[in-house]
Amino acid sequence: MxxxxxxxxxxxxxxxxxxxxxxxxxxxxxxxxxxxxxxxxxxxxxxxxxxxxxxxxxxxxxxxxxxxxxxxxxxxxxxxxxxxxxxxxxxxxxxxxxxxxxxxxxxxxxxxxxxxxxxxxxxxxxxxxxxxxxxxxxxxxxxxxxxxxxxxxxxxxxxxxxxxxxxxxxxxxxDTVYHTLLAGPEVAPAAGSIDRDFLESYEGPLCIEPRYERLVQAVLGTRALDDIEFYYPDEGREEEAAIADAGLGVYLTVTGSTARDHGLLLGEQLFPSxxxxxxxxxxxxxxxxxxxxxxxxxxxxxxxxxxx
Incomplete structure (x- = not known):
């Protein structure tokens, strides 16, 4: 049986x-x-x-x-x-x-x-x-x-x-979507890509969802986070809007249209979800x-x- x-x-x-x-x-x-x-x-x-x-x-x-x-x-x-x-x-x-x-x-x-x-x-x-x-x-x-x-x-x-x-x-x-690096025009490099290499030299806030803190640490590697400070969206606020305020962030994107609506540029797809x-x-x-x-x-x- x-x-x-x-x-x-x-x-x-x-x-x-x-x-x-x-x-x-x-x-x-x-x-x-x-x-x-x-x-x-x-x-x-x-x-x-x-x-x-x-x-x-x-x-x-x-x-x-x-x-x-x-x-x-x-x-x-x-x-x-x-x-x-x-x-x-x-x-x-x-x-x-x-x-x-x-x-x-x-x-x-x-x-x-x-x-x-x-x-x-x-x-x-x-x-x-x-x-x-x-x-x-x-x-x-x-x-x-x-x-x-x-x-x-x-x-x-x-x-x-x-x-x-x-x-x-x-x-x-x-059913893959991606944790993607997003940046405002004032933070994005004038020459080069918004990618892991850019993060190596970046100093400042990085906006993420609080529940993704350990995930982001694993995905980016602890070495790249030495001069980076995590910044979290206020409760009830759109993540893309908070990233626009911070200048740089990581968020799950499908088409990226909402990010573009907030003036954000799409960078490297860091990790598949x-x-x-x-x-x-x-x-x-x-x-x-x-x-x-x-x-x-x-x-x-x-x-x-x-x-x-």
């Missing part, structure tokens, strides 16, 4: 959508993935106030969405959102997917996707053998800070001290190995390829 392998996944947002796309591709469950994604996008729009609220309140919608008597149908739960008024927001909770047609899987084998606020930490505490989370959180939590910069996700494992955690990065999902498959190597079993191999693979345009 097969076993059910729980996998920690984000509860909402782009990382969860990337995970669902991966499962839709590998397990041929596009309808399930589309159902969860469309439900959560609708609930996000309701929370943001960009669509008219439904007649039913959030508790009735939660009951309508969740099929608690059928694990093969998705369940949802409620969280307090960070927006004004702290509204309750419907987020993903769990769903079970049988591995019926997977070669090598014993009869009855299944995976259960389980929503967690920070899946990486759930793997660190050995609640799960497998999970998905942003590579950023791994940098924020466990990578060693060194004088040399870290510019590739594929180098993360080499900077994880095994005495700190049994969790390793397996592969990426290709990507959803990654994680494994707690102390919790592996033959079935976990099977599931990992099913989810791994080089069919995506990802910043990460980790050899095993």
């Amino acid at each position: 097969g076993e059910t392998i729980p996998i920690a996944v984000p509860r909402k947002g782009r990382p969860l959508e990337s995970v669902l796309d991966r499962f839709a591709d590998r397990l041929d469950v596009p309808d399930l993935a589309d159902d969860i994604t469309s439900t959560l996008r609708h609930e996000k729009a309701l929370t943001k106030g960009t669509v008219d609220p439904a007649e039913e309140d959030v508790y009735h919608r939660l009951a309508d969405y969740s099929a608690v008597d059928d694990p093969a149908e998705p369940e949802y739960s409620l969280l307090r959102d960070d927006r004004a008024g702290k509204p309750r927001r419907i987020v993903f909770d769990s769903v079970t997917i049988p591995l019926t047609d997977v070669e090598g899987a014993p009869d009855g084998t299944a995976i259960q996707l389980v929503g967690r606020e920070e899946p990486f930490r759930s793997l660190r505490t050995h609640e799960f053998a497998l999970g998905f989370d942003s590579a950023d959180l791994v940098l924020e939590e466990v990578v060693e800070l060194r004088p040399e910069p870290l510019d590739r996700i594929a180098d993360i494992n080499a900077r994880i001290n095994p005495s700190d955690t049994d969790v390793q990065v397996v592969t990426g999902l290709g 990507e959803t990654v498959l994680l494994e707690n190597t102390a919790e592996t079993t033959p079935t976990v190995d099977l599931v990992r191999s099913l989810l791994n693979g080089g069919d995506l345009e990802t910043e990460l390829v980790v050899g095993r």
Whole structure:
């Protein structure tokens, strides 16, 4: 008789959508993935106030969405959102997917996707053998800070001290955006690029999100930060506006249009932010190995390829 392998996944947002796309591709469950994604996008729009609220309140919608008597149908739960008024927001909770047609899987084998606020930490505490989370959180939590910069996700494992955690990065999902160096015209070099070499000679404030302080230290390397002072945006203020005031900063960018609206110039893409498959190597079993191999693979345009 097969076993059910729980996998920690984000509860909402782009990382969860990337995970669902991966499962839709590998397990041929596009309808399930589309159902969860469309439900959560609708609930996000309701929370943001960009669509008219439904007649039913959030508790009735939660009951309508969740099929608690059928694990093969998705369940949802409620969280307090960070927006004004702290509204309750419907987020993903769990769903079970049988591995019926997977070669090598014993009869009855299944995976259960389980929503967690920070899946990486759930793997660190050995609640799960497998999970998905942003590579950023791994940098924020466990990578060693060194004088040399870290510019590739594929180098993360080499900077994880095994005495700190049994969790390793397996592969990426290709949903890449970048931590990018941004500068105002008054700070940008007259000749040359806004890049790591420029930072080596720069002295002054560098605007970052407080939660990214350790990540930025790892990405830039401690040597480049000798004469730099971190500057943080005021609560509720746009990061790009705060960077414009400071003159130089690091922020996640997709198109860079908002940065340009604030008069900022786009510099070097310092580090890719990507959803990654994680494994707690102390919790592996033959079935976990099977599931990992099913989810791994080089069919995506990802910043990460980790050899095993």
